[in-house]
Amino acid sequence: MNIEIKRLTPELTEDYLHFFDSTPHDDNIDEHKCYCVCWCSADHRIATDFSSRNKRRELARQYIKDGVIQGYLAYDGDRVVGWCNANTKLECLYCTSWQRFMKSVDVDDKTLKIKSVFCFVIAPDIRRKGVATQLLERVYEDAKADGFDIVEGYPNKEFASTSHDFMGIVGMYEKAGFTTCYETGEKLIMQKSLK
Numbered sequence: 001m002n003i004e005i006k007r008l009t010p011e012l013t014e015d016y017l018h019f020f021d022s023t024p025h026d027d028n029i030d031e032h033k034c035y036c037v038c039w040c041s042a043d044h045r046i047a048t049d050f051s052s053r054n055k056r057r058e059l060a061r062q063y064i065k066d067g068v069i070q071g072y073l074a075y076d077g078d079r080v081v082g083w084c085n086a087n088t089k090l091e092c093l094y095c096t097s098w099q100r101f102m103k104s105v106d107v108d109d110k111t112l113k114i115k116s117v118f119c120f121v122i123a124p125d126i127r128r129k130g131v132a133t134q135l136l137e138r139v140y141e142d143a144k145a146d147g148f149d150i151v152e153g154y155p156n157k158e159f160a161s162t163s164h165d166f167m168g169i170v171g172m173y174e175k176a177g178f179t180t181c182y183e184t185g186e187k188l189i190m191q192k193s194l195k
Contacts, residue, residue: 003082003131004075005138012073013064017057019073019080023123035060036083039118040068041091044099072138074122074131081126084135085119086143089152092116104184105154115143117153119166132168136176144194153178153190 008016017035025033035056040063042048049055063069074082090110092098097118117139120132136153143151155170170188178190 001076001126001129003134005134006073006075007138007142008064008069008071008073010065013061015073015080016064016083017060019083019123020057020060020121023121025121033057036069036071036085036119036121037063038096038100039085039087039092039098040095041070041087042068043094044096045094048096050096071119072135074135076126081123082131082135083119083121084117084132084139086115086117086139086151088148089114089116092118102154105187105189106182112149113147114150114152115139115146115148117151117168120168121166133172133176136168136172140176140192140194148194150194151178151192154187155190156186157183157188158186 006012020033020035031053033053033056037050037056037059038044042063048059050059060069069085070087071083071085073080074084089107093107117136120135122131140151153173154167155173156167157170159169167187170190173190176192178192180188181191182189
């Protein structure tokens with residue numbers, strides 16, 4: 001398998017949408033597909049309608065166009081087999097998922113430019129073949145080139161299930177050279193310096 005990693009751009013919108021359309025999500029209930037619209041740099045303190053799969057899909061289309069959703073697609077030939085959502089931490093503090101799940105994560109030092117890794121989605125038939133690791137490596141490479149200070153991930157302390165551990169697993173981050181800087185609730189905050 002020869003995986004090619006591409007940064008999400010508006011030109012790849014249809015590939016992104018098709019990947020979410022066709023990839024099982026959590027409980028295999030089609031209406032629950034997220035399109036990753038809750039992990040982004042949109043300010044969701046303003047009311048946003050996430051009430052249906054189609055509304056989330058159209059938000060994703062607009063967010064990609066506006067650069068609000070950022071991350072990487074993994075391709076095996078012409079087929080998208082993976083997604084990693086990675087965005088600037090300080091720009092994502094008012095997204096729905098940050099407000100819901102991450103409020104206890106430290107954001108005191110606002111002088112550091114931190115790239116946050118929020119989510120991985122890997123096609124079921126491709127899991128456990130290193131695709132998430134390759135996506136994480138690309139995040140690191142580009143963050144370094146883009147002048148970030150740190151890449152940060154938020155894995156659960158204990159593995160529960162693939163759907164529950166969508167932020168990656170501790171072992172993957174450790175193998176990539178990340179270290180735990182602190183913990184909160186069920187999560188570890190793991191960082192890798194880019195300096």
